[in-house]
Amino acid sequence: MSDSQHRSLAEERDSMKALLMNLKVELGWVLFKCSTYYVSSEKKTWQASRDDCRQRGADLIIINSEEEQSFANQFKKYMWIGLTDLQTEGTWRWVDGTPLNTSYWGTKEPNGDSEENCGDIKSFNAKNSWNDEKCATSLNWICEKKVCP
Structure with a gap:
């Protein structure tokens, strides 16, 4: 390994250590892979839940893999996720605007x-736990904040 590669890895390590130290300060957040997650203890509408996530520098969870789906189900809460078809009925999109490709309905x-235009995790004991719900319903929610580049 060259000196420049070694320095680069050391800088990356130090950056990740600093990031992890900052995350430890954010009580209530759970680290999984390249994101940190906050699961609410109160209930709000889908939009109010999303607003809360945004105030925390995050957004409602975008589930990109079976692993992340299992991770979210482990909280065993009926909760909002970042999925909606409010813009176009029947076309489900994540809060970042990406289309729904893999689903766990x-x-x-x-x-x-x-x-029912907002997505949630309802039957968390099953892999396919998603449900569409009236957005005005008050549920718990889960925020996601990316921590890796």
């Missing part, structure tokens, strides 16, 4: 047509 979900 529960049996016969989504089923709410124009009445």
Whole structure:
């Protein structure tokens, strides 16, 4: 390994240590892979939940893998995720605007047509735990903040 590679790795290590120290200060956040997550203890509407996440420098969770789906289910809470079809009925998108490609909808979900436009984790004991719900319903929620470049 060259000196420049060694310096680069040392700088990256120091940067990650500083980041982890900052995360330890944020009580209530859980580190998993390249994100940190906050699970609420109170209940709010989908939009109010998203607003809370944004005030924390995060957004509602975007589930990108089966591993992350299992991680979210482990909290065993009926909670909002960052999924909605409010913009175009039947076209589910994540809060960052990306289309839904891989999904974990529960049996016969989504089923709410124009009445239920926000996504949540409902039957967390199953891999396919997602449900569509009326956005005005008050639920717990889960925020996600990326911590890796």
